[in-house]
Amino acid sequence: MIKVIATTPYDDQKMGTGGLRKKTKVVMQPNYFENFMQAIFNTIGDLKGKTFVVGGDGRYFNDTAIQKLIKMAAANGVKKLIVGQNGFLSTPASSNILLKNKTDGGFVLSASHNPGGLDGDFGIKYANETGGQIPTKISDKIFENAKVLTEYKICDGPDVDLSKLGRQEVCGMEIEVIDPVDDYVAMMKGIFDFEALRKLFANGFTMRFDAMNAVTGPYARRIFEQELGAAKGSVINAKPLPDFGGLHPDPNMVHAKPLVDFMASPEATDFAAANDGDGDRNMILGKNFFVTPSDSLAIITDNYDKVPAYQKGIYGVAKSMPTSTAVERVASARHLDYYEVPTGWKYFVNLMDSNRITFSGEESFGTGSSHIREKDGIWAVLFWLSIIAATGKSVQEITEEFWHKYGRSYYVRFDFEGMPTEVGDKLMADLENRLPSLKGKVYGDYTVSEAAPFVYNDPVDHSSTKNGLIVKFTDGSRIVYRLSGTGSSGATLRVYIERYSKDQLNGDPLKMLTGLFNAAMEIAEVPERTGKHQADVVT
Numbered sequence: 001m002i003k004v005i006a007t008t009p010y011d012d013q014k015m016g017t018g019g020l021r022k023k024t025k026v027v028m029q030p031n032y033f034e035n036f037m038q039a040i041f042n043t044i045g046d047l048k049g050k051t052f053v054v055g056g057d058g059r060y061f062n063d064t065a066i067q068k069l070i071k072m073a074a075a076n077g078v079k080k081l082i083v084g085q086n087g088f089l090s091t092p093a094s095s096n097i098l099l100k101n102k103t104d105g106g107f108v109l110s111a112s113h114n115p116g117g118l119d120g121d122f123g124i125k126y127a128n129e130t131g132g133q134i135p136t137k138i139s140d141k142i143f144e145n146a147k148v149l150t151e152y153k154i155c156d157g158p159d160v161d162l163s164k165l166g167r168q169e170v171c172g173m174e175i176e177v178i179d180p181v182d183d184y185v186a187m188m189k190g191i192f193d194f195e196a197l198r199k200l201f202a203n204g205f206t207m208r209f210d211a212m213n214a215v216t217g218p219y220a221r222r223i224f225e226q227e228l229g230a231a232k233g234s235v236i237n238a239k240p241l242p243d244f245g246g247l248h249p250d251p252n253m254v255h256a257k258p259l260v261d262f263m264a265s266p267e268a269t270d271f272a273a274a275n276d277g278d279g280d281r282n283m284i285l286g287k288n289f290f291v292t293p294s295d296s297l298a299i300i301t302d303n304y305d306k307v308p309a310y311q312k313g314i315y316g317v318a319k320s321m322p323t324s325t326a327v328e329r330v331a332s333a334r335h336l337d338y339y340e341v342p343t344g345w346k347y348f349v350n351l352m353d354s355n356r357i358t359f360s361g362e363e364s365f366g367t368g369s370s371h372i373r374e375k376d377g378i379w380a381v382l383f384w385l386s387i388i389a390a391t392g393k394s395v396q397e398i399t400e401e402f403w404h405k406y407g408r409s410y411y412v413r414f415d416f417e418g419m420p421t422e423v424g425d426k427l428m429a430d431l432e433n434r435l436p437s438l439k440g441k442v443y444g445d446y447t448v449s450e451a452a453p454f455v456y457n458d459p460v461d462h463s464s465t466k467n468g469l470i471v472k473f474t475d476g477s478r479i480v481y482r483l484s485g486t487g488s489s490g491a492t493l494r495v496y497i498e499r500y501s502k503d504q505l506n507g508d509p510l511k512m513l514t515g516l517f518n519a520a521m522e523i524a525e526v527p528e529r530t531g532k533h534q535a536d537v538v539t
């Protein structure tokens, strides 16, 4: 039976860089989740004959939210839902299923790399038929709808048993519960040379993969341990837990510190990697060695011929604006088309759909290719393993050889967290106004050559997006300022600093960037405005 329930609308359901992201307790408010879902359904309009993919990273409230989503989809006239068993699907696996089945869209219930649990965050990522998250012009419409809703539709019935594979029916809508891992493994087998990777492990190669108690555990176990023969136990924190076992599933030097420490210990394996909550981010480590995500994208691009799916050649490559310029040098040396887009994976989708690019990446531990329309953590790990298998070299050797060939971009991101929204907004607005006056100013050893906001004009849909402020220096160094769009409360200022050197290859990044960090603080008046002299998180 379909029920129409009266509701008062919410005015805070604007999607950010990765969908809607809120405190779990906010999403658990009466009708909050329902309001947002109904706004999406109303924005799509006619749902007759439409099929969607549904999954999540297993975080707290996922099970309740998925049942609501199913009953609301049925009541709104959706034809079919494809749901991951027990409600699990990583973001890349969801994008694959969405594209493979030519469905109309998909929902991943995840706040990605944000902590989970009752006191953590919850989120909803919505992708359309492209397989990627919706463009801003659609999320704006959903936001407008969410603010004026007065009712939502839901089917009144028992919960669906999502542990049972196969087909069932809810209020006249078909549900197909699928194994969340099978299709993903098949896709990876179609991209990489699993035989060559098996040989690598058979010859004694060792790895550790930290799934951080989030969604990638089952994927990683199956691929690395069962398919490729990595030693049992190579995948750690492999069971997805509603609160991620108290871990913060953000794979970087700060939140994946135990893995970083392990790789600096005598027990270190040859290779290590970690993924985030929903499996789209990756961190790559060698023995006592960290690969910056910006270098990782550049190295993957430089080695595209090491993986069967790309051996015939690739289209171009794209990076998000704050990502270092390393990949730009590879693109130019290898005559590949090259694009720089705003932060957020959705900006790569048009470029992939129009065959302009094959690879893309972000400094925030995201790398991927046009095999799907999301970044893909395990894909990046398999790519690194393929380079290692093909060259017989270690992570450190591969990276250092890359620096010898192209020079090195020293790169660090500084995050200033938890400031009042007004402080963050005003800091950015005032800085933007001051940008024209910065040209020619000297900060220690650095002289400003150019200062301007970043504006991206999409070559496919001709939309224009402004995001972030760039200050460039005469030696080619760069400071980028942006406000985060994935937080669930307050404002986070991100300051990205890059300095390129052709021949000084073994410096310590933080030391190499001290002068620029001081300049960055002074230019944006960070201490005066925020009371902070140091960043809260440095990655």
Ligand code: VG1
Binding pocket: 017, 018, 111, 112, 113, 276, 280, 281, 320, 343, 344, 345, 362, 363, 364, 366, 483, 484, 485, 486, 487, 494
């Ligand atoms: C952050 C990253 C951005 C990434 C986004 C979603 O956004 O900087 O590169 O695309 O998270 O990642 P922001 O606006 O907070 O800087 V995920 O793994 O949450 O989907």
Ligand code: CO
Binding pocket: 091, 112, 113, 276, 277, 278, 279, 280, 281
């Ligand atoms: Co993520």
